[in-house]
Amino acid sequence: MSRPAATPRGEAGGARVSDATLREFIGYHMKRAFNGVQADLNQTLKPLGLRMVTYSALVLIVDNPGLRQSQLAEALDVERANLVVIIDELEGRELITRDRVPTDRRAYALNPTLAGRRLYDRALEAVRGHEARILNGMDEEAKQAVIAAMSVIRRGFEGG
Amino acid sequence: MSRPAATPRGEAGGARVSDATLREFIGYHMKRAFNGVQADLNQTLKPLGLRMVTYSALVLIVDNPGLRQSQLAEALDVERANLVVIIDELEGRELITRDRVPTDRRAYALNPTLAGRRLYDRALEAVRGHEARILNGMDEEAKQAVIAAMSVIRRGFEGG
DNA sequence: GTTTTTAGTTATAGATCATAACAGTTATTC
């Protein structure tokens, strides 16, 4: 079992770690890039008191007023149970309301308040700035190519 | 303050939720695609007893025998403290060894065992299959375009 | 030789996420 003599890579601190094997994979690049994007987005939203999920939820509620929690949970791809605290947060800040649905007394219709719509506007502007930053000068064609590729990948899971 | 009459979107269950606003953003597409990729990768690695992090760690150790935990932590972008349990797991399964470094008795040199190298081979093969699956027929040019774009995005954070 | 820094570790708290169980309501089915 000749064990390779634990060569400490010569000089201390030098000698970059090679990730050549992992760089073969598109998933590796996606993870590393997305880590940075997520961190930057959350920093961007922090002054508005929003996180990535609460922001996404607010946008979907403003764009789809009256939707149910279960619909929103599915759209956001989170469990109904976990959505509750997210909605609690938005409702507690009076950005949205839970309105009873007359035709189905189990369900709540989610609607934005005026404050919710205003924060939506501000958040969207902030996120557009964030996007411009992360794109880092990338041209529109390259951006659209990425979006198309992401859609191809996603379709592979949803479509079967 | 005319609040839109919480219209429950007519028929129950129908009426797709529109994410048109979010689809403007590349980050949104990246998140949704990556969610699927991550789930599929973990399913792929489960039969080998590996998760995404333990797999990445194993690959880097095989490719960079003798590296220190702190180097690996930085390469994986995890805290030194959190890397400990990952290394414990790999060492417990005798896939790697922690070897004392003669020239620095604080540090451990991480080296793969023969079993570690064999699992590395199997894992790499499995992940190549996973990648082919997620690419979903995408051509090499498109794949390289995505990798280039991810690098541009990542560079924006690292480079400053 | 004292102080400062570093490597690995432990402990801990926060956030995230999946799961099961429950009450109230609606839908189905005989």
Place this chain on the structure above:
DNA sequence: GAATAACTGTTATGATCTATAACTAAAAAC
């Protein structure tokens, strides 16, 4: 129309992940 099944939102809980502080041992700096 009574019994059964399914669905909506909720609570509780445990697993996992992540960040932070504090500690020991050792090396480096001064």
